[in-house]
Amino acid sequence: MRITYLTAGAAGMFCGSCMNDNAVARELINAGHDCVLMPVYTPIRTDVEDMSVDRVFLGGVNVYLSQKLGAFRLLPRWMTGWLDHPLLVKALTSKAGKTSPELLGQLTLSMLDGLAGRQRKEFEDLLSFLQTNVRPETILLTNLLIGGVIPQMATNADVWVMLQGDDIFLDSLSESDRREVIAKMRGLVGHVKGFLCHCSTYAHFMQELFAIPPQKMHVVPLGVATRDFIESQGEASSREKKTASEQPKIHLGYLARMAPEKGLHRLVDAFIELKRNPRWESLRLELAGWMGPQHAKYWKEQQNKLSRAGLDGQWNYAGTLDRNQKVRYLKSLDLFCVPTEYADPKGIFLLEAVAAGLPYVMPDHGAFPEVHQRLGRFRSQGFSGALFQHDSAKDLVTELELALEQSPHRSEASSELLEELEISTHAKRLLAVLQGKSNS
Structure with a gap:
């Protein structure tokens, strides 16, 4: 089975979600599946062997500059791609201060707009890599917040989304941005093959939050390396x-x-x-x-x-x-x-x-x-x-x-x-x- 797993880095800190994503990818590879783990925003940090590709997609630096600077969005990809180098992204984001709720909200809304948002170049690069280099049968996203181009992904593959903390991020936004972000996330649900949670209580909560049809929600108990x-x-x-x-x-x-x-x-x-x-x-x-x-x-x-x-x-x-x-x-x-x-x-x-x-x-x-x-x-x-x-x-x-x-x-x-x-x-x-x- 050809599986592409998109995992969100956490700016140099240990993150339970990316550590779990990395562990699952390793097991799928060991079981003989063609699984490619692709980090988005920043490189991931784990306490075992890093199974992700040596490249960052939707790199945090490019995403931020595309949000803030209109002129930057006009630059061709060959002039900005170097900003996605894992070492550079890691260095520039590891000491980053807390982002204001206002900027965070507007950035999230733009990311959820996908190709219609300010990060169009970054999403086009991601889609090109998926379609040209890996051509997966199944795409698994570590959260719905990175799903701005799920409609485009779903034309060539089944798209699944792991829900493991999206609500915690939403609670950091202003109330008006939170409502708008949730509305955009709900708009993506119809393009998703299914959603995965680690416990039924959380699954029921997220099902209601994002208006997910019951038949699309699945509970898979978590595991760890023992x-x-x-x-x-x-x-x-x-x-x-x-x-x-x-x-x-x-x-x-x-x-x-x-x-x-x-x-x-x-x-x-x-x-x-x-x-x-x-x-x-x-x-x-x-x-x-x-x-x-x-x-x-x-x-x-x-x-x-x-x-x-x-x-x-x-x-x-x-x-x-x-x-x-x-x-x-x-x-x-x-x-x-x-x-x-x-x-x-x-x-x-x-x-x-x-x-x-x-x-x-x-x-x-x-x-x-x-x-x-x-x-x-x-x-x-x-x-x-x-x-x-x-x-x-x-x-x-x-x-x-x-x-x-x-x-x-x-x-x-x-x-x-x-x-x-x-x-x-x-x-x-x-x-x-x-x-x-x-x-x-």
Whole structure:
């Protein structure tokens, strides 16, 4: 099967959507399919081998300049194409500041206009590459926001769209722009073969938001790479090698972007509250994840809170981790928690924590309740986890304390659980939908 997968880069930061896109593309290629992963806006960043082509389409620099400068739009492609070089795009966008909602709204509207918008040259280049170089049977888009030329794509291929966070972006727009953007996105639905979501709750929400016919919506449970977790089974972390005289530490861990939307401040506050109880003297807070420059002040505020609580030396920030470091980090923890403020439609970090054998406490919104239910049948095999009321700081502390009272510790995930979580299982389910062999 010839599949082209368009994935949106995230300006140099780790992004769950592009990491999932990359992992799926790798599995499809390994299964013998002709899958081409094409990054748009910026190069993608992953913690494993990058499967994307060494080229950026709808490059962020060209897209921005085409939006802002009328004269730039008159330049021929041979004069502007060099601005799409991956290294240049990466360098110019990695330090970019926050875009104003007004510009963001107008840019989004223009992109959704496709060939009728200000980025006509960029879209023509994309369509030319698709029609001349890859000629796919199926085109899979990582979101609907990049779908301005779906009508043109659909003349030669089946177009599918993964919905995994479009609504979060829409909420950053002004109300008037948001309404207009949604109207344009709804206008593309008729040209799309089908839509894919990772959980039914989110699928129902997006179905209503974009007026998607029920028969076009499909739910494919998410998966993650578990092979390296299997390969490292039986390894003891340095923290597990304690002498008999040492009091065992309990490591409460977080692995996500160091950002407000991921709920880092919520976990810091809960940790401070728990440490007021002498019973949890041995509790440590372990933090890891990418932190952008826009969140430096936010991170400093969290550090100051911990210092004022007298908890210096009882927490650690491990920074941005590569794949091997991530596996070792997760296997050094005893309990996992990422108390997101938003309803995360994926929850990749939770699946990785479960693959590492970690018990968890997660919010009861987004994909987490369905993941929790989906994995419930493995509880007899040592799997454990709990949900807390997502808008209640008190309930977060309560559920963490209940988990701590059960002496949480990491255990090896069963082969059946790992198979359910495995990215190859997800890719097979996705492929079955694309080939019309699934009723999901």
